[in-house]
Amino acid sequence: MIHSALSVTVALSFLTATILSVLSLPLAGWIVFSRSSWTTLGESILTLTLVLPPAVLGYLLLVAFSPDSLPGSLMARLLGHPLPFSFAGLLLASLIYSLPFAVQPVAQSFRQIPLRTLEMARILGAPPFTVFRKIVVPMSLPGLATGWVLGFAHTVGEFGVVMMVGGNIPGETRTLSLKAYDDLLSMKAHGARDSVLLLLLFSSVSLVALNLLRRKGVDSHASDAP
Amino acid sequence: MIHSALSVTVALSFLTATILSVLSLPLAGWIVFSRSSWTTLGESILTLTLVLPPAVLGYLLLVAFSPDSLPGSLMARLLGHPLPFSFAGLLLASLIYSLPFAVQPVAQSFRQIPLRTLEMARILGAPPFTVFRKIVVPMSLPGLATGWVLGFAHTVGEFGVVMMVGGNIPGETRTLSLKAYDDLLSMKAHGARDSVLLLLLFSSVSLVALNLLRRKGVDSHASDAP
Amino acid sequence: MRPMPLEVDLVLPGRGAALSGRRVVFTLSRDSGILGLCGPSGSGKTTLLRVMAGLCPKASGVVRVDGVSWLDSNLGTDLPLERRPVAYLPQGVSLFPHMNVRENLVFASRLAESAGFGKRPPSAGRLSGFRSILRGGSLPGWAQEVVELFGVSRLLDKRSGELSGGQAARIALARCFLRSARLYLLDEPFAGVDPEGRAGLGRILAGLLARRKAMALLVTHTPDELCPLAFGMVRLLPEEDGDESPGLPVQQGQMSGTGAKGLLERSGRWE
């Protein structure tokens, strides 16, 4: 039981964090570099999924994903099964839910790139997309790493949305975090302890590993003093 | 009813985000600038509160805050009343829960300050604390702003911890997010629409205002190309 | 009648209180070579170069190269940076901090190649994309030649932050010349380079410009040193200090020989 909840959690968190890291690049790029005055609104909308209580957000997603709705029916035709209560639906919901955590740190990194550096790339004749690919993204690795960590950790602990959209189905949409809650409520002292411990163990191992990696990356880059 | 839930939410979110922004400075400073090898562990622990399902975290906090426990009884003596089911307890829980969201962006900003700049301040004779106060912090305002926004938004939407530690007491610990959940699940369609709309309205106004402010600040700082 | 290689008649954009309404006028009749640009700190040399490169949107006046208007505020012409055949070396450090020296140079040479510069290998075509992946981060042959000319091939594996001031200046200059342009705008290219180095670089520049049939506008604070290489010198007057009144007479960029009168004649028309 714990094994399947663990594997659902691992798959969901890794996929969510990784897909979000990829998505955050164009989104943060738009927010930071577009001259359109819509970006402030866009950034605020991005942050909005944060302020909705997870269960409410989950409910809204459930309505949007429902095969009766247009987006839901399109997706259902694409996937061959309705989105809600499936792993695919859970993934999509997690992506929406954790989006701001991945995008904000990347946007912040983008903002801190000196205009001088961007200008220099343009002067050498780089078209905008090349500037983005070769200058903006490589200089924003710390932000991408922060975004990945926040997205990952947030998905591991996600509860309300997962419950609502996933339906807590063992082996499919039941994550460690749902299981830990169930165990806690059922007052099986041992069960809850096991799943909380597993959750903590799994998370700490991945976070420590990641922080070590990142720190190494940062150290090798920051030694810019002559 | 809605008014009191709104004011609890406003007070809780503003206080949490603001206190966290202040706390994030020493914490991020320690994580980034300390040469101790404990910092990786420290950073990982900071991120851990993220991966615990909110309800489980809420339960653990309830245990820790209980007047039977040592920290809980100390706090109870200090405040004159036990922590659980009080606004103070809710605030403390929110601080713990949202801590990583405020600290990570600030830490990231600290990391991106060029070593050259820090060195220059030392050369001019600035003791470490002055370097921190006059160089590190002012150069990290974008990170502080991101941290404040994430902390604020995250507290507005907080559900599991608030429910567990606060006890959903109207006018005191019942937030908009709890109210929206009640309204939604009790299937009073109208009530839910009102509180969700209010939540969205309140959040979007504050977020748009904040993003506008921040953008202005960033623009005035980033024009460093000659 | 052949058009003038370079005509400039600009009112520099006011930057804060500084420079407001300062006019710079000069014309070149020679097709290639170095024209020096000097003047005291704050007199607008960098601003002039940025206007000519297309980096300063608020300038008014005329910049015309080989008869083509890059900027003509009367007609509303203002070619974007991308469409001006210009290369610009900014003042100060400009290497990309996240790339090592080789990556900096490869980045620039790839961009130059995609603009049609450099001798592509004869087998270019269908396979070239694949090849360029295989070569990975290596410099194409033509770029290697330029890099060797500037004497920086020993430094290719250094990270940008590990260079001495003079080394960084040389590499930035080499990177600038990986780009093919009609007009090179060089802002103090020899800053931080030792005297022997400056003399050598000057000769290299003169040779390259002659071969590429290109002009350079070169900002310098040691005009005497440049004399043997440049065919003329534009000198900007010092900024007016103290209280500015709006009715100040228009100031013009002046061209002077700075101890080498003969250069003035070679410099063509001057007003």
Added chain:
Amino acid sequence: MRPMPLEVDLVLPGRGAALSGRRVVFTLSRDSGILGLCGPSGSGKTTLLRVMAGLCPKASGVVRVDGVSWLDSNLGTDLPLERRPVAYLPQGVSLFPHMNVRENLVFASRLAESAGFGKRPPSAGRLSGFRSILRGGSLPGWAQEVVELFGVSRLLDKRSGELSGGQAARIALARCFLRSARLYLLDEPFAGVDPEGRAGLGRILAGLLARRKAMALLVTHTPDELCPLAFGMVRLLPEEDGDESPGLPVQQGQMSGTGAKGLLERSGRWE
């Protein structure tokens, strides 16, 4: 017997393949004034200054000022930066980007005051903390004098990013001299400054050093210009290029008069 004002006998730390095992030896017997430091790009001038400032932890050898060992790798002495009475002007831009010019200068003068420098107003004491809040970001009188000396008081309200290259160099130099020190380490302080400016700054420096009874080690790429001001010149030899063998003979910093032999005599002992 009075101790030597400055004794240096260092093996520069190897930086990658560069500089490994290079030895620099010189001694000063004069109590104040400018000693020039020149040499080709990459010869280790910046590295030497950083070692003397205490910013390079891996150096070995001896640096002794007025008989006090700042560094003595035989005895294990290595005074931290904070305890060396030294001021260091790094090569390149060094103003704080988030402060305007005035804030940069106020920051430095406050730090100098807290180290006991500068004439505090006579009423200092209980009220001074309160006063310094009231004055807010204004420069104390003594600092204002230094700033006027360097001719940058017109620029106080500019943001760091809005300065021309020469203006930034002047301000960085002024900021460096807000600090009181026994030894000023100046890495190409005149880079980007126009010729008249360089001459003027040189005289200002010489005057200040004489008044403060302080020494300066000044890196320059135009040694001829410095001659009238410096009492000597240390010249570092070029980096060995090509294949290095570990058995290379130890190279020594050399002092030369660069066209002004008389200076050599005034420069005291030299080995």
Added chain:
Amino acid sequence: SPAGAQAEKAPLHVAAAADLMPVLPTLVRNFTKKTGIPVRISWGASGEEAQAIRHRAPYDLFLSADRSFPERLAAGGYLRKESLRTYAKGILVLWISKATLDRAHEQPGVGLLSRGFIRRIALANPRLAPYGLAAVACLRSKKLWPALRRKAVYGNSLAQVAQYLRTGAAQAGFLSESQSRVLERSVKGHSVSLSPSCAPYLSQEMGIVTRSGNQREARAFEDYLLGASAQRYLMKHGYH
């Protein structure tokens, strides 16, 4: 073989109120042993699961902790009307911790709640859970509610109320009999039954999801739950 045929079919999927955690797993195990039908349980708050069923969650059978959610779902056509059955009747109890009682020197009862050493009274959110509503009704009938209201804290489910009591955050609370028995395994306390004296028995209903493809199995499970042995088991664990 029949076992092989069963294995191909999706197991019976039961959406159950979290309040049933103490009893349902054993019942399910017995059911599977008896019929060979595998069962999978998704736990949740009744309200959340009701929403899920409205949005076509792949559940076959809904075991609610009350009767209003199933009835509303049936009215909307999401559950088969004829399949709605009351599978258990809950008993409302007042639970008071032993530590508190020791200070009271009094018989446990609703009257104790006004005393100062009971600082917090936990009950389920009356807007979401019938046990909460029943508790409030009971206190109202004794005219205690206006005074006690300030002490009340609300959990979203009975299970959460039990957590409050377990951690000592609340000194007294209203639970179901079955939850209070589980609670007493980890904390010492005393419970006073309030049904039917002060509150009615609380019917818990179940119903079969209209769209379910496991109608026969769901019906079998309903029958099993209503059967004598299951009912005896429920009775033994605090249901009426």
